[in-house]
Amino acid sequence: MDCRVVVEAAVPVYDVETTDEAVRIAISKTGEMLNPDLNYVEIAMGSRTSPDGEELPPAFVAADEALVALELEMSVFNVEREEHAARIARKEIGQRLHNIPLKLLSVDPLESDGDENDTAESERTDRSDADEADGADEADGADDATGDRRSDGGRADETAVGGDLLPEFEEMVEDER
Template identity: 60%
Template sequence: MDCRVVVEAAVPVYDVENEDEAIRIAIAKTGEMLNPDLNYVEINMRTWVTPGGEELPPAFIAADEALVALELEMTVFNVEQEEHASRIARKEIGQRLENVPLKVLSVEVLEEEEEEEETQPDGSGGGDTIPDFDDLVKDD
């Protein structure tokens, strides 16, 4: 089975003046650490919503230093359990993001393509079929 894993990362950023600058620097810094080995990991901002419905920014700034919350998404292939997928994602991302705390937020099992192909509306079973030998050989 294949799984889509979302991991939260707390990325420290130094010498910043505002939240937008901190977020841009954190995304760039994370991208540099992940590339080229993990260039398939998607990097997004993480936002929170208070119980009152107010959206909070992903960056917290104090004394020109920021802690930025990012979501890192990756697909893990050929795993047996969701827990296995989360461990693989944490290990792969964690090896490249040294001293950055990580937390698995979600693991989503992806649909298998083979199962989708088997249920064609015309009842053919989908997929490619191999022609018979007689069909390949023409009689002259």
């Protein structure tokens, strides 16, 4: 599953006079911290509301300092659950935005245009190809004394003959039988 994650960041900005100036500087400052590693994160002005539901500007300016609400969006791919996507996004963004608090706003699954089925099918094909390759290796030296094919993809445990043991240990194991 692929998800679109949105987190809110509270970015402090210094020596500003207006909310517009504070927002521009906060976006620039955040972009510098995220780039080049996370240049795929989209930065937008956040929205704030009062307890009464009144729309407020995205920055609060006092004494030439401001606290700006920004929304950072990123896509997270190949996750099992939305919670996993949220943790990945917060970790990736949080590592680059030092001392800036983050709050999870939303996690939305991305619509796949049949790509998910294609991906699953290609993964199954890749696994079956790998199993066939393991089967060719098994023909040269069987995993166990009977030569049976294992259900774990041809991998033998450490006590089986023909596994990943060194040759001298294989001889010791054969002597034990």
